[in-house]
Amino acid sequence: MVSPRIAFLDVDGTLIDSGEVIADSTIDAVQTARANGHLVYLSTGRASVEIYPVISDIGFDGAVSAGGGFAQIGDELVIERTMPAAAVARMVDFYEASGFDFYLQAFDELYPSPGVRDRFAAYFHSDAEQTVHTGGHGVAIADEHPALRAFADVRAYSFSGIAKSVFLGGDQTAYDRVAEALSDDFHVITGTIPHMGRGSGEVTLDGVNKGSTILQLLDRLGLPAASAIGIGDSTNDIEMLQVCGVGIAMGNATDAVKAHADEVTTAVLDDGVWNAFRRHGLI
Template identity: 75%
Template sequence: MFRRTPVWSTMISPRIAFVDVDGTLLDTGSVVAESSVEAVRTARSNGHLVYLSTGRASVEIYPAIRDIGFDGTITSGGGFAEIGDELVIERTMPAAAVARMIGFYEESGYDFYLQSFDELYPSPGVRDRFAEYYAADSVRAAGIGAIPESVTATDDHPELKAFANVRPYSYTGIAKSVFLAGDLRAYDRVSAALSADFHVITGTIPHMGRGSGEVTLNGVNKGSTILQLLDRLGLDAVSALGIGDSSNDIEMLQVCGVGIAMGNATDAVKSHADEVTTSVRHDGVWNAFRRHGLI
């Protein structure tokens, strides 16, 4: 059973919370912290709004996550926003920008995938990178010890199914790309080549290595999309809580009235937060919601 911290603040007026997925709601792979599920559901039953705010595409929000129940979502690192099931914000790249980005990745030999609202477009090597991670994670979770070289993951995992679907890329409707490389200089090279027109940040998928990262158009991030969404909802950013752990959460932490970094966040992310909660393994979302009176 998860721990519950003391109540530091009394119940306040209805709030809105934006919650990251990987490293915030999820520990690793697709394991959702029990306390996070209860925190989200209890906060909503108390009259608060809870939105997902993730770098994942909508198609990557699998039932284990979506079935928790949310009032809406921000996906693709700010590329899209939904109120309920209604898509209300789309911030996609011009086709020429997508072509330029793909050309650079292919010339550099980097694996990558593109995110539209409801589709993923992977390069041929992406599926194997994720399969290796999920297989290793399963072994670690089982406590087997050393990871045999022969361990592989099956395509039963929904993410692997999506990444195995290699087909011609779409040049329209793309909001974000993720690049994956073992070369630790990859981020620097992508940033140097694309940052004049794109927002390039270092990897937010830790198991993909320090050479990975993600790319949106300049100005497109979770924080700027949150401000657009709050305007649609008629809410002030002062009422908002943002909770996350990765570099793509920084702008979210900056624009929300209270920016909360997970205990497992990097020091760079924590430096942009108003406060730090406990880690994902120690009920970070629950403790943050409890501290601010949502539950």
């Protein structure tokens, strides 16, 4: 009998590919692991409102969202690591002065700047044109994507309850400019939107990331970090891979992320999650 484990799965590039397709084997891996008595949590840079039903309906025991800003056990919000209003205001002022598009993530709300929807419409259209899949479950296609409805809701920004921002710069110097301006108080990372590279990134409070929130959640659950498996592919997964007993990089992860992993599985649509779960006895 294998001792129960807890697995944390990134979403973009791990659970789903860039064309937002979920492999049948990934769904089977998650559902079989839970049936075998293991816990499976999402661990994503997305806010909870960006975890669409085709993802959540797979069935998970909880989630770390907004890059570590929030954590849920089941549907119960148990950890909130939000920014002071003054910090949010400072960040928004910098983005607006720099001409960057951006959006703010609260637990159950997104606050986009006016240009965000059009940027993402172009990204999704490009993915739909360039990606051909056989099998799997798609999140949505092109203008039907649920994110576009959220990003079209442009209104006054909230300065309370915000855990993270995502910035979208006009060129590849954006990350350097954000890091120079904000790194003294914030955790700034890049490379989370494949189309944009260093032209985009994420900002949380200093010390807030998936890894540090996972440690808080494990403490609340009474589980040791040694029992945890973290699987991811992107810059915002590095701390998760470091704190979990086993950190696994996807085959499609960047070399920088793979360097922080204990092992590498196959790619997202090449049974990557299924192979990782199988290797460690969850299925």
